[in-house]
Amino acid sequence: MAESSGSWRDSYKGMSSDNIKGLVLALSSSLFIGASFIVKKKGLKKAASTGTRAGVGGYSYLYEPLWWIGMTTMLLGEIANFAAYAFAPAILVTPLGAVSIIISAVLAHIILREKLHIFGILGCALCVVGSTTIVLHAPQEREIDSVIEVWNLATEPAFMFYASLVIGAAVFLIIRFVPQYGQTNVMVYIGICSLVGSLSVMSVKALGIALKLTFSGTNQLFYPQTWIFTLVVLTCVVTQLNYLNKALDTFNTAIVSPIYYVMFTSLTILASVIMFKDWDRQNGTQIVTEICGFVTILSGTFLLHRTKDMVEGSSVILPLRISKHINEEEGIPLRRQESLRSP
Amino acid sequence: MAESSGSWRDSYKGMSSDNIKGLVLALSSSLFIGASFIVKKKGLKKAASTGTRAGVGGYSYLYEPLWWIGMTTMLLGEIANFAAYAFAPAILVTPLGAVSIIISAVLAHIILREKLHIFGILGCALCVVGSTTIVLHAPQEREIDSVIEVWNLATEPAFMFYASLVIGAAVFLIIRFVPQYGQTNVMVYIGICSLVGSLSVMSVKALGIALKLTFSGTNQLFYPQTWIFTLVVLTCVVTQLNYLNKALDTFNTAIVSPIYYVMFTSLTILASVIMFKDWDRQNGTQIVTEICGFVTILSGTFLLHRTKDMVEGSSVILPLRISKHINEEEGIPLRRQESLRSP
Numbered sequence: 001m002a003e004s005s006g007s008w009r010d011s012y013k014g015m016s017s018d019n020i021k022g023l024v025l026a027l028s029s030s031l032f033i034g035a036s037f038i039v040k041k042k043g044l045k046k047a048a049s050t051g052t053r054a055g056v057g058g059y060s061y062l063y064e065p066l067w068w069i070g071m072t073t074m075l076l077g078e079i080a081n082f083a084a085y086a087f088a089p090a091i092l093v094t095p096l097g098a099v100s101i102i103i104s105a106v107l108a109h110i111i112l113r114e115k116l117h118i119f120g121i122l123g124c125a126l127c128v129v130g131s132t133t134i135v136l137h138a139p140q141e142r143e144i145d146s147v148i149e150v151w152n153l154a155t156e157p158a159f160m161f162y163a164s165l166v167i168g169a170a171v172f173l174i175i176r177f178v179p180q181y182g183q184t185n186v187m188v189y190i191g192i193c194s195l196v197g198s199l200s201v202m203s204v205k206a207l208g209i210a211l212k213l214t215f216s217g218t219n220q221l222f223y224p225q226t227w228i229f230t231l232v233v234l235t236c237v238v239t240q241l242n243y244l245n246k247a248l249d250t251f252n253t254a255i256v257s258p259i260y261y262v263m264f265t266s267l268t269i270l271a272s273v274i275m276f277k278d279w280d281r282q283n284g285t286q287i288v289t290e291i292c293g294f295v296t297i298l299s300g301t302f303l304l305h306r307t308k309d310m311v312e313g314s315s316v317i318l319p320l321r322i323s324k325h326i327n328e329e330e331g332i333p334l335r336r337q338e339s340l341r342s343p
Numbered sequence: 344m345a346e347s348s349g350s351w352r353d354s355y356k357g358m359s360s361d362n363i364k365g366l367v368l369a370l371s372s373s374l375f376i377g378a379s380f381i382v383k384k385k386g387l388k389k390a391a392s393t394g395t396r397a398g399v400g401g402y403s404y405l406y407e408p409l410w411w412i413g414m415t416t417m418l419l420g421e422i423a424n425f426a427a428y429a430f431a432p433a434i435l436v437t438p439l440g441a442v443s444i445i446i447s448a449v450l451a452h453i454i455l456r457e458k459l460h461i462f463g464i465l466g467c468a469l470c471v472v473g474s475t476t477i478v479l480h481a482p483q484e485r486e487i488d489s490v491i492e493v494w495n496l497a498t499e500p501a502f503m504f505y506a507s508l509v510i511g512a513a514v515f516l517i518i519r520f521v522p523q524y525g526q527t528n529v530m531v532y533i534g535i536c537s538l539v540g541s542l543s544v545m546s547v548k549a550l551g552i553a554l555k556l557t558f559s560g561t562n563q564l565f566y567p568q569t570w571i572f573t574l575v576v577l578t579c580v581v582t583q584l585n586y587l588n589k590a591l592d593t594f595n596t597a598i599v600s601p602i603y604y605v606m607f608t609s610l611t612i613l614a615s616v617i618m619f620k621d622w623d624r625q626n627g628t629q630i631v632t633e634i635c636g637f638v639t640i641l642s643g644t645f646l647l648h649r650t651k652d653m654v655e656g657s658s659v660i661l662p663l664r665i666s667k668h669i670n671e672e673e674g675i676p677l678r679r680q681e682s683l684r685s686p
Contacts (some may be wrong), residue, residue: 118649119462119646122642122645122646125642126469126638126642129634129635129638130635130639132631132635133476133632133635133636136628136631137628137632285479285480288475288479289476289479289480289632292473292475292476292636292639295468295472296469296472296639299468302465303462303465303646306461306462
């Protein structure tokens with residue numbers, strides 16, 4: 001098997017050191033953010049036991065150390081996420097957001113005794129295999145030596161067209177749809193923050209690259225482009241936060257989360273493919289495999305959110321031990337069984 | 344993008360013509376077998392409307408043309424499946440069995456009006472992306488010029504050890520476990536037919552290769568090994584059928600199908616990796632990607648079977664349009680939402 005063990009090392013030389021740094025940052029970001037939900041919730045519960053619940057307007061949680069530890073953990077997670085974009089392509093970093101769902105689902109299962117439904121466990125498994133597939137086949141991060149290069153990528157016709165389409169659509173949604181349908185159809189708010197969110201990530205990535213280069217000795221701060229990207233980051237992130245808060249405040253989290261994850265991640269990958277031309281350096285097999293990995297993560301996320309409130313007994317659970325002599329409507333069998341047995 | 348369109352062709356030159364033949368045969372086999380369930384069921388329903396139902400001992404379906412068309416379609420499917428093994432590795436052919444579930448689920452949805460639950464649709468999507476991932480990364484079929492080569496592979500220590508382990512375990516299950524637990528624990532029957540099934544597939548593959556070579560001019564029928572493989576095929580398939588029938592007759596299909604699919608496919612892939620050394624010609628990335636594809640198909644199959652009897656309203660379906668002002672227990676949010684909004 002000597003020949004094959006050499007090939008094991010080949011496959012792992014494949015990931016550039018930047019991609020690996022980006023991966024480690026993205027995973028630790030998910031770890032921090034996933035854990036922060038649980039720590040904050042413990043803090044909220046502790047505060048609620050001594051004062052008025054946050055949900056009904058109480059602020060006693062502000063005196064609760066656990067809650068502040070949770071906030072700090074979350075902040076660390078966001079910083080790690082920001083830095084991850086400076087090292088690895090968005091198509092690798094963004095989908096890994098799903099890992100934070102697994103971490104908080106598993107920690108909630110252990111610490112908060114919020115039992116995971118079997119479909120929830122399936123959802124976690126799908127997020128893991130989907131993320132693994134994307135990580136193994138993500139494009140290498142392109143070498144960028146100055147923020148001017150990023151600026152040139154951002155001002156190419158293709159991305160200019162994408163950006164104007166996104167801004168146009170967002171403005172249209174804000175002016176025409178928010179007043180009429182904002183409160184009744186979740187797609188309006190989520191549409192806006194997903195569209196704008198894809199521009200946030202691109203500008204965050206540009207800013208991250210500028211900071212990374214600056215810290216490694218090639219100062220980018222005297223370029224005006226660095227400050228334009230900073231302005232874009234602030235504008236987009238504020239807009240994104242605003243409409244995301246409206247969505248979470250108006251609709252159930254179990255509705256907002258899966259839809260938002262799907263739209264935000266898809267648009268971010270699209271923006272990255274257009275601006276950074278991720279797929280130009282890949283063949284058909286890798287691109288199709290990445291899409292399969294992404295669909296798998298989407299399905300896992302969907303399952304996790306859709307079954308969060310399903311208790312174990314609410315779906316058809318047939319214990320291994322019952323025998324069949326209950327009259328069973330003939331179901332749709334798998335190959336090689338019903339085909340062998342059915343009359 | 345010229346450089347990349349060349350790479351699209353590269354990736355598809357990657358699949359050998361034998362692998363493509365095997366893929367086409369495996370997919371058409373799934374098509375036939377998937378469709379045969381629906382045609383047979385239509386035949387059974389038509390027969391039931393004029394005579395005694397098959398489920399309660401009636402045989403009027405034997406005079407029903409539709410039922411015979413269904414049986415013929417199924418037979419064609421099994422032949423195509425047999426032939427597929429002669430062209431492509433088991434790790435490509437076996438998991439594609441899941442495609443027949445999708446086909447029968449979709450046809451049942453359209454023709455028999457048996458509505459697919461949203462999780463069922465998710466299951467179909469997962470089976471498709473999982474199969475795509477495996478097809479894109481399956482190892483190339485090794486060149487085999489005579490049944491003697493297959494015999495040498497089968498009589499190598501590693502596979503001899505596997506085969507004796509399997510036979511020993513099956514005999515042990517039959518003698519010690521069947522009498523006591525056969526009727527109450529589904530794992531006994533399924534364990535036997537999955538173990539023996541993996542040997543069936545290896546011997547079917549050996550026989551298929553012998554027939555393929557014979558039809559292409561190098562007669563293998565005068566080798567005694569060809570007839571030994573034939574004997575092994577018959578013995579294993581009869582044993583497999585016998586215990587599979589017992590399982591289907593004793594336990595609910597919704598229990599038997601997913602477990603059987605998981606155990607049978609996993610053991611078959613393991614046997615193939617040992618006997619035909621599929622993974623010796625692959626690197627770590629391909630092997631891990633195949634396993635991810637396989638886990639994705641398993642999840643899809645599990646979802647399809649688990650939700651076959653779930654009607655749309657039986658799980659928490661939150662329409663897009665309701666607004667949030669129903670008091671909602673704080674769920675586990677996704678990154679960048681609750682972390683932005685929670686107190």
